[in-house]
Amino acid sequence: MVQLIEVFTKRLQAAGLEHAAKLVQNLSHKLAPAAAGQEHLGPEFLMHIAKDLEALRSSIEEPADGVILLSDQDARHQILVLEQSYDIVNQLSREMGLFGYRLRSVVDGDGLIAALLDYPANAIIMDLDAPGSAEALTRLLVQVRDSAGRLLPVLGVSHNDDFQTRLNAVRAGVASYLIPPVDPHDLVMELDLLTHRREPDRLHVLLVEPSVARANNYCGILEDGGLEVTAVSQPEKALTALQEFSPDVILMAMYLDECTGAELARIIRQFPIHTSIPIVFLGPRTAMDQQLDAIGVGGDDFLSGPTHASYLVRFVRIRAERGRKLRSLMLTDNLTGLLNHTCTKEQLGKELARAIRRQTPLAFAMVDLDDFKAVNDTYGHPAGDRVIKTLARLFKQRLRRSDYVGRYGGEEFAVIMPESTAEDGKRTLDEIRIAFGRISQIALNGTFQASFSAGVAAFPEIDDSTDLMYWADQALYKAKQTGRNRIVIYEVGASKRKS
Numbered sequence: 345m346v347q348l349i350e351v352f353t354k355r356l357q358a359a360g361l362e363h364a365a366k367l368v369q370n371l372s373h374k375l376a377p378a379a380a381g382q383e384h385l386g387p388e389f390l391m392h393i394a395k396d397l398e399a400l401r402s403s404i405e406e407p408a409d410g411v412i413l414l415s416d417q418d419a420r421h422q423i424l425v426l427e428q429s430y431d432i433v434n435q436l437s438r439e440m441g442l443f444g445y446r447l448r449s450v451v452d453g454d455g456l457i458a459a460l461l462d463y464p465a466n467a468i469i470m471d472l473d474a475p476g477s478a479e480a481l482t483r484l485l486v487q488v489r490d491s492a493g494r495l496l497p498v499l500g501v502s503h504n505d506d507f508q509t510r511l512n513a514v515r516a517g518v519a520s521y522l523i524p525p526v527d528p529h530d531l532v533m534e535l536d537l538l539t540h541r542r543e544p545d546r547l548h549v550l551l552v553e554p555s556v557a558r559a560n561n562y563c564g565i566l567e568d569g570g571l572e573v574t575a576v577s578q579p580e581k582a583l584t585a586l587q588e589f590s591p592d593v594i595l596m597a598m599y600l601d602e603c604t605g606a607e608l609a610r611i612i613r614q615f616p617i618h619t620s621i622p623i624v625f626l627g628p629r630t631a632m633d634q635q636l637d638a639i640g641v642g643g644d645d646f647l648s649g650p651t652h653a654s655y656l657v658r659f660v661r662i663r664a665e666r667g668r669k670l671r672s673l674m675l676t677d678n679l680t681g682l683l684n685h686t687c688t689k690e691q692l693g694k695e696l697a698r699a700i701r702r703q704t705p706l707a708f709a710m711v712d713l714d715d716f717k718a719v720n721d722t723y724g725h726p727a728g729d730r731v732i733k734t735l736a737r738l739f740k741q742r743l744r745r746s747d748y749v750g751r752y753g754g755e756e757f758a759v760i761m762p763e764s765t766a767e768d769g770k771r772t773l774d775e776i777r778i779a780f781g782r783i784s785q786i787a788l789n790g791t792f793q794a795s796f797s798a799g800v801a802a803f804p805e806i807d808d809s810t811d812l813m814y815w816a817d818q819a820l821y822k823a824k825q826t827g828r829n830r831i832v833i834y835e836v837g838a839s840k841r842k843s
């Protein structure tokens with residue numbers, strides 16, 4: 345019997361089911377005296393055994409039922425957890441699973457190293473007190489690095505909040521340090537930061553240059569320097585390119601065919617969304633007066649040729665980086681990092697134009713947190729802010745990269761889903777709604793669940809962005825009227841136009 349348990353435990357460990365293995369061992373220790381007739385098989389004892397069996401059953405289930413893992417995010421979302429408490433692992437799996445993280449747990453350092461051999465983890469959460477000493481922690485993390493073949497971010501959890509222990513952790517290479525009880529939301533936030541650093545997209549340059557030879561020359565140099573370039577020769581094409589490519593900087597010839605560069609700059613600056621894009625004029629060294637005139641009407645700088653290739657690339661890169669930073673400050677919401685109200689509306693216009701041009705569907709949704717006044721009144725404004733941030737994070741994780749989500753108002757969001765019908769949009773939002781409802785929102789005076797309602801409208805049924813917003817809002821109103829915590833599609837035929 346003892347041998348049987350040992351073999352079975354080893355098989356469970358080999359399958360990566362460390363917790364199940366530990367539970368089987370505990371169970372066998374409890375059953376041994378009963379088997380030897382030294383324990384009375386009363387209801388209390390049997391209840392204990394039943395509880396252990398239930399824990400064993402759930403330890404081999406998927407970490408969080410209903411978790412929808414986005415396939416392209418799987419690898420980034422695999423996390424190894426070194427933690428001996430089954431309850432803590434279970435709670436983390438459940439809550440973090442809602443954000444798409446899949447956890448595999450181990451109970452000691454050896455288990456951690458063994459798991460790294462066949463589990464492509466992207467980060468480690470570990471009880472820093474488990475290795476026993478600072479030296480053992482350092483040794484373990486060196487082993488981790490050797491086994492993984494790369495540096496994995498380690499989030500440490502420790503009961504010790506003193507300077508020396510923190511210093512030991514930093515020296516061992518621990519990236520984040522958390523004190524229990526650990527809120528799974530804090531872990532998700534840390535993991536998002538550590539594991540979702542996206543390679544920044546290449547800096548994008550819009551070149552407005554009527555001479556084909558000069559345009560080719562600039563494109564060649566800038567592209568060789570790692571920049572992405574869209575070149576147009578006519579001024580009116582520049583406006584369309586601006587809409588479509590959102591460049592980080594505009595390089596513009598002083599003299600264009602239909603107008604001057606200064607005139608085109610003035611037109612560009614008439615669009616509020618384009619006020620932060622740096623404009624650099626290209627022209628001969630001699631035209632000092634025109635240079636100053638051009639800068640006076642909204643240009644940012646002047647580049648007179650001929651210029652050395654490496655200087656040109658550095659010059660443009662610096663302007664583009666600054667342009668991108670400014671743009672992100674202007675376009676995103678402080679609390680959530682989502683697009684702000686103005687930018688969301690602009691983006692809807694762009695995406696709808698694209699959908700009309702390509703004749704592909706587009707779903708648009710207005711989303712509003714339910715009974716949010718009561719949340720603020722009962723749990724306080726900071727708890728309310730946290731709910732807003734949690735939903736924003738969930739949107740970012742669950743939506744595709746091609747979707748856009750903006751904070752439209754205080755507790756109101758807008759979601760743009762290109763290439764999605766109203767039904768597709770409803771399905772996606774329903775998955776997010778269900779996941780959101782499962783998240784425990786933690787406040788100082790209690791734990792609660794929050795929900796949201798949404799209304800969806802779509803192209804081609806509706807082909808105007810103001811109408812899309814209006815009808816999505818009407819559908820949202822209906823969702824609220826019919827009980828909240830639901831997604832309602834605007835019904836075509838109810839009345840197609842608002843006027």
Ligand SMILES: Nc1nc2c(ncn2[C@@H]2O[C@H](COP(=O)(O)OP(=O)(O)OP(=O)(O)O)[C@@H](O)[C@H]2O)c(=O)[nH]1
Binds near residue numbers: 725824
């Ligand atoms: N914490 C927090 N609360 C906000 C923020 N913006 C708006 N709110 C609050 O959100 C609440 C919205 O309340 P209502 O418009 O009455 O709607 P509701 O209580 O959510 O009810 P329904 O929308 O009908 O489900 C108000 O109490 C606002 O103060 C914010 O940024 N943070």
